[in-house]
Amino acid sequence: MSQIDNAAVSAHLSHVRIVMVNTTLPANIGSALRAMKTMGLVKLVLVAPKTYPHPDIDALAAGATDLIEQIEIVDTLEEAIKDCHIVFGTSARSRTIPWPLLDARPAAELSLKAVATQQQEVAVIFGREDRGLTNEELAMANYHVTIPVNTDYGVLNVAQAIQVICYEMRMAAMEFTAKIADPEAKMHVTDDVDMQWDEPLVTHEQMEQFYPHIEKMLADIEFMDPKNPRLLPLRLRRLFGRIQLDRMEYHLLRGIFSRVQALNNGTWKKSKNDEDQH
Amino acid sequence: MSQIDNAAVSAHLSHVRIVMVNTTLPANIGSALRAMKTMGLVKLVLVAPKTYPHPDIDALAAGATDLIEQIEIVDTLEEAIKDCHIVFGTSARSRTIPWPLLDARPAAELSLKAVATQQQEVAVIFGREDRGLTNEELAMANYHVTIPVNTDYGVLNVAQAIQVICYEMRMAAMEFTAKIADPEAKMHVTDDVDMQWDEPLVTHEQMEQFYPHIEKMLADIEFMDPKNPRLLPLRLRRLFGRIQLDRMEYHLLRGIFSRVQALNNGTWKKSKNDEDQH
Structure with a gap:
């Protein structure tokens, strides 16, 4: 994997945005930016952040200041995802209504496949530090995504969750970039979603x-x-x-x-x- | 993946230890414990930590106090890894000596395979916040392990790196646990269809x-x-x-x-x- 074209990986990852809803702690926004930057993601959308701007964001995002400049602030989740084709809501497992649920890895594979083959736009939505996303917000997603954790202990905080998701997005982007560079290369990814489509998909x-x-x-x-x-x-x-x-x-x-x-x-x-x- | 036996996964992961060398910031030890606990790892070995104990460790490791009690403090790296079969050194890509180098994912797969089939003990060594591991320390490892990151930006901090390594260890442990429970099950297959559903799908x-x-x-x-x-x-x-x-x-x-x-x-x-x- 070391010979992968970093620019091509970045080009794919530019279609994957992170959306944070009503974030309270500036440190979490800073950590998110740092996690994104190390993995090659560039687009952060903040939906009605509680504290913004704030010096802690800049401090924790050291070296990722170019991403700070690109942050988009919107009032509603709706605006944050309106031009997206695939929307993931992050969620713990117990929910009012079951929804198509993917682990982080297959979610990333599905995303990057859609990016690489159909130039789709992907969003991953992260909720409030204390109570995550509302049922209404979760219902705006095509899929829910979860990170497999120790069920005896519980949950990642939002910064850790963003770290893992961004990591999986990068791993998937590297696989697809390698596949495009060498179509004979075998991948772990399922071909179920390998649909050729004649018509553009709706947003x-x-x-x-x-x-x-x-x-x-x-x-x-x-x-x-x-x-x-x-x-x-x-x-x-x-x-x-x-x-x-x-x-x-x-x-x-x-x-x-x-x-x-x-x-x-x-x-x-x-x-x-x-x-x-x- | 959701039907995995959490206890069996934890049993495998108990053979994988995290080793931190000369850590300066107590917050990084606390974050490491939290990352370990969420992913089901339990054993942290500190080699000559600069500041230990410290209240910041307990604060950041909230909910992982059982792991604090199990922390082992040793004077040398040698002691930390003496009973291990497979030792990984974490390293950036440029090194004085070429060494067998694995990405985090294959490193985790190799580790858990050794654990599951041969009850081997695995260690992953993380270096100082400022200058990582020395060449001498890196030379004690069987393999070097690296996390693929955006090469234009650089490196994860030690807490983030531990998060990703622990995540990959858990993913590999889940795969091997599933494989042992059902040897016929193919691995890496169609996680896309692995969705959670309450109602039976129609025929x-x-x-x-x-x-x-x-x-x-x-x-x-x-x-x-x-x-x-x-x-x-x-x-x-x-x-x-x-x-x-x-x-x-x-x-x-x-x-x-x-x-x-x-x-x-x-x-x-x-x-x-x-x-x-x-």
Whole structure:
């Protein structure tokens, strides 16, 4: 692995961003930057940080000042991930609703494969120091990612978790860079995700128009009570979040939702020569 | 990987010790203990530490106090590794003497294989914060181990390096534990499908009832012409074929299709107190 082209690895890793939500301790932001820089990641997005800027960030990020200049600050998680194709939420194992869950290593392999073969944008979201991500935030992710730890002891802090994730991202980037340089080289990576795709895949932002549409349609036909939707919206996100729709599929499904709505409110009628089809 | 026996993993990892030489900052010892504990390693050997004991160690090792009690303090590196079979020295890439050099991952795989199959003892030696290990100390190692990092930036600090090494040791221990539990299991395979799921996934057979249902529904609402469906059935199969629906999702979607059909043929009416929702 030592002969890998560092610039090519960095180019791949530039498509992987770290997102930190409501971070309280500046030291954790500094440590994150240092962890990112050592592994070759460059893009940190802070969602409504509690303390920013702060001298501790600069102190701990010694040597990574170029990354400080590139930090993006946004108000909402939504903004942080809107142009991303694959979004990971970091999470402990117990959650309200099960979600596609990957260990750090296969998550990194999946990410870098998507970057290397389809120039996708990847985000990994880290939550608050004390209570992580909310269920609502976790539901914005396509996958949840976890780092296997000693179950008798518990959890990594956010800086340690970012360290391990960035390390795995780099390892995966090196594998894919080596594979591109030498297509005959064998890799440990599964080829399941090796799909050739004709249509561009939709972004997170487009999916944020998709979910309200399907929910409105289901409310219209009274399949879902908008005042008490229970787990339905979450289940829909989990389901469609793990497909990664392409653009044509996206428009196909939205077309179906619109047709059902039109049928429901009477703006669309069945054709006159319709026989009973049932 | 989630069904791994944590006790068996810990038993393997008890044969892997971390050795820190002439450490100056107590915080680094505390961080090392925390990194070890989260990954299931238990044995730390300090060779002539500069500052020991120190309250910062206890503070940073919060929750890992059992490891503090097991710390071994020795005067020489020789003593720290005398009963070991495999010794790794951590090192940056430029060294006076070439030595067998492994990346962290293959080093961990080699270590845990030796532990699992031959009950060998493994040591990983970390050097001083400022100047690492001397050539003489490096020469006591069987192998040198390095963590692949961004070559434009440089090195991890000792706490970060210990974090990554301990993580790789745990990953390797989990693989070998799984392999021993199920010798037929292939390693490195398709972790992508290794997702945690609460509900059973539907079978191919069930999906063969799903597709006719969605197609019939789309024909009913004249979204699809059953006499000339073009690529639509194929697109639906490609789309839903790559999700692997679970049983609950399957029934949810079929419930939606049935509601749309009932709405369409008049067997289901909107509730009376319905206001215009549009």
